[in-house]
Amino acid sequence: MVVLMKLITKTLCLLHPFSFKYFLLVAIFLILIYKWSFTSTPNSSPPSPRKLPVIGNLHQLGLYPHRSLRALAQRHGSLMMLHFGSMPVLVVSSAEAASEVMKTHDITFSDRPKITFFKKLLYDFKDVASAPYGEYWRQVKSICVLHLLSSKKVRSFRAVREEEAKSMINNIMKQSKSTTSSVFNLSDIFLTVTNDVICRITVGTKYNDGREDRKMFKGLSVEFAEIMSHINIGDYVPWLSWFSRLNGLDAKQDDLAKRYDDFLETAVQEHMDGDHVKNEDEKDLVDVLLSLQKANVLAIPIDLVCIKAITLDVFTAGTDTISTALEWTMSELLRHPRVMKKLQNEVRGIVGNKTDLTEDDLVGMHYLKAVIKETLRLHPPLPLLLPRMSSQDVKISGYDIKANTQVIVNAWQIGRDPKSYNNPEEYEPERFLSNDIDYKGTDYELIPFGAGRRGCPGIQFAAAVKEIVLASLVHKFDWALPGGARGEDLDMTESPGGTVHKKYPLKVVAIPYSC
Numbered sequence: 213m214v215v216l217m218k219l220i221t222k223t224l225c226l227l228h229p230f231s232f233k234y235f236l237l238v239a240i241f242l243i244l245i246y247k248w249s250f251t252s253t254p255n256s257s258p259p260s261p262r263k264l265p266v267i268g269n270l271h272q273l274g275l276y277p278h279r280s281l282r283a284l285a286q287r288h289g290s291l292m293m294l295h296f297g298s299m300p301v302l303v304v305s306s307a308e309a310a311s312e313v314m315k316t317h318d319i320t321f322s323d324r325p326k327i328t329f330f331k332k333l334l335y336d337f338k339d340v341a342s343a344p345y346g347e348y349w350r351q352v353k354s355i356c357v358l359h360l361l362s363s364k365k366v367r368s369f370r371a372v373r374e375e376e377a378k379s380m381i382n383n384i385m386k387q388s389k390s391t392t393s394s395v396f397n398l399s400d401i402f403l404t405v406t407n408d409v410i411c412r413i414t415v416g417t418k419y420n421d422g423r424e425d426r427k428m429f430k431g432l433s434v435e436f437a438e439i440m441s442h443i444n445i446g447d448y449v450p451w452l453s454w455f456s457r458l459n460g461l462d463a464k465q466d467d468l469a470k471r472y473d474d475f476l477e478t479a480v481q482e483h484m485d486g487d488h489v490k491n492e493d494e495k496d497l498v499d500v501l502l503s504l505q506k507a508n509v510l511a512i513p514i515d516l517v518c519i520k521a522i523t524l525d526v527f528t529a530g531t532d533t534i535s536t537a538l539e540w541t542m543s544e545l546l547r548h549p550r551v552m553k554k555l556q557n558e559v560r561g562i563v564g565n566k567t568d569l570t571e572d573d574l575v576g577m578h579y580l581k582a583v584i585k586e587t588l589r590l591h592p593p594l595p596l597l598l599p600r601m602s603s604q605d606v607k608i609s610g611y612d613i614k615a616n617t618q619v620i621v622n623a624w625q626i627g628r629d630p631k632s633y634n635n636p637e638e639y640e641p642e643r644f645l646s647n648d649i650d651y652k653g654t655d656y657e658l659i660p661f662g663a664g665r666r667g668c669p670g671i672q673f674a675a676a677v678k679e680i681v682l683a684s685l686v687h688k689f690d691w692a693l694p695g696g697a698r699g700e701d702l703d704m705t706e707s708p709g710g711t712v713h714k715k716y717p718l719k720v721v722a723i724p725y726s727c
C-alpha cells in the first residue's frame with residue numbers, strides 16, 4: 213500500500229490540474245478501502261485475520277486449506293471469522309466449538325451453501341448432500357438411510373463385500389506369482405474395489421467388466437472430488453463470475469456433469485427396461501428408488517432427476533472417501549512396521565487355518581478398528597467436512613453469528629489437538645484401545661464423518677468395506693516398499709483437493725504369506 217501511495221504521489225507531481233483532481237479522488241478511494249478492509253471486526257464477532265479488498269481472505273487458503281486455516285486459527289482462535297469475497301465464513305477449529313455448532317445449534321447450522329459446483333453437478337441441489345435443509349432433504353436422506361445404509365441393509369450387502377475383497381486378493385495373488393516384479397499400485401486397487409462394491413449396491417453391476425462404454429466410469433468420482441476443490445470466484449464475488457468462464461472451470465464442470473448424467477441416464481433406463489423380477493434382497497438402490505416413484509407413496513413425489521441425484525450422491529460420497537481412507541491406512545502401516553506386525557498377528561490369529569476370511573472374523577479384531585480410527589484421526593478424507601450455512605442469527609461462545617454465514621469445521625485440526633490427544637502427531641492406534649472415543653458423531657474430538665443432522669449416513673457401510681479389505685490384505689500378504697525403501701521414507705505429501713489423497717499413488721510389493 214505504501215509503495216502504491218508513493219507511486220501515486222510521484223505521478224501527481226507530473227499531472228495537469230484536472231488529472232490531479234481525478235487522481236486525488238482515486239487516492240482517497242484507495243485509502244478508504246484500505247481502512248475499511250483492515251479495521252478490526254466489532255467485539256461481538258469472532259476474531260478475524262486481516263482481509264484484502266474484494267477477495268477478502270480467499271488468498272490465505274493456499275494449496276492445503278486445512279493447513280492454512282490451522283495456522284490462522286493458532287493466531288486468532290478456535291472460532292474465527294473470515295470473508296470469502298463478501299461472504300462471511302465462520303471457521304471452527306476445536307472440539308468444544310464444533311459441539312456448539314453441530315450439537316447445541318445443530319438446526320441453525322444444518323443448511324448447505326448454494327455453490328455453483330453443487331448446482332451444476334448435483335442436479336440443482338436435488339441430492340442429499342447439497343439439498344437445502346427442509347422437507348425435501350429429510351425425505352431423501354431417510355430414503356438413503358432406510359433403503360441403503362441402515363444396519364440391516366449394510367449387513368445384507370455382506371456377500372458383495374466378501375466377494376469383491378476375495379476377487380481383489382485373487383488378482384494380486386495371481387499377478388504376484390506370475391511376474392518377476394510384483395509392484396502394485398494399491399491406490400488404484402482401492403479405487404477399483406470400492407467402486408465395484410458401490411456400483412453393485414447402487415446399480416446392480418460392476419461397471420468394470422471390460423465393456424468399452426463403461427471404462428470411463430471408474431475415474432469419475434476422483435474427477436468429481438478434484439473439480440470440487442476449485443472455487444468458483446463468482447460464488448463469493450458475483451461480479452467476477454465471468455472469471456470461471458475465462459479460466460475454463462465452468463466448461464470443466466459442465467463437461468463432467470454431462471458425462472455423469474449420460475452414465476446415470478443409461479443406468480436408470482436399463483433398470484426401467486429390464487423385465488427380470490427381483491426379490492427384495494436382489495434390489496439395488498435404483499430399483500428401490502424406481503419402486504418408490506411408482507408406488508407414489510412419498511410426501512414429495514420423486515422424479516427421474518431426483519433418482520439420478522441420489523444415486524450420484526452415493527457414488528461420489530462413498531467411492532473416493534473410502535478408497536482414500538484405505539490408501540492412508542496402508543501408508544501408515546508401511547511407515548510403522550511394528551503396527552503392521554501387530555495387526556497381522558491379530559488377523560492371522562483370528563482367521564487361523566481357514567483359507568478365506570469372512571465378516572464374522574472381523575468382530576473380534578479390535579486392533580484393526582483402532583488402526584482405522586487412528587488413520588481417520590490423522591487423515592480425514594474430507595479434512596474440512598462439507599460446508600454448512602447458518603439459517604438465522606445465533607450466539608456461539610458469546611459471539612454473534614449472522615444468518616447466511618458459511619461454516620467450515622476443520623476436522624483435520626481437531627483430530628490433532630494436543631488438548632484431546634497425547635503426542636497428537638504420532639501414529640499410535642493403541643490410544644483407541646484404552647478409550648471409548650468413536651467417530652460416530654458424538655465425540656467431537658474425532659469427527660471425520662461430521663456430526664448432527666447433516667452428519668454422514670454412510671459410516672457403518674464405510675467401516676464394513678474398510679475392515680474386510682484391510683484385514684484381507686494383511687492376512688494374505690506381507691508388504692514392502694519397492695527397491696527396499698524404508699517405511700519411514702514413504703512420501704506422505706497430500707494432494708490438493710476436496711478429498712485429500714496421497715499426492716503420489718501408493719506403490720508396494722506384495723509377498724504372499726503362507727502360514
Ligand code: HEM
Nearest residue numbers: 340341529530533534597598661662663666667668670674
Ligand atoms: C470413509 C468414508 C466416508 C467419509 C470420511 C465421509 C465423510 C462425510 C462427511 C464429512 C460428510 C459431511 C458431514 C457434515 O456436514 O457434518 C458426509 C456426508 C454425507 N455422506 Fe459420507 N463419508 C464417507 C462415506 C460415505 C458413504 C459410503 C456414503 C454412502 C454410501 C456416504 C454418504 C454421505 C451422504 C449422503 C452425505 C450427506 C449427508 C447430508 O447432507 O445430510 N458417505 N460424509
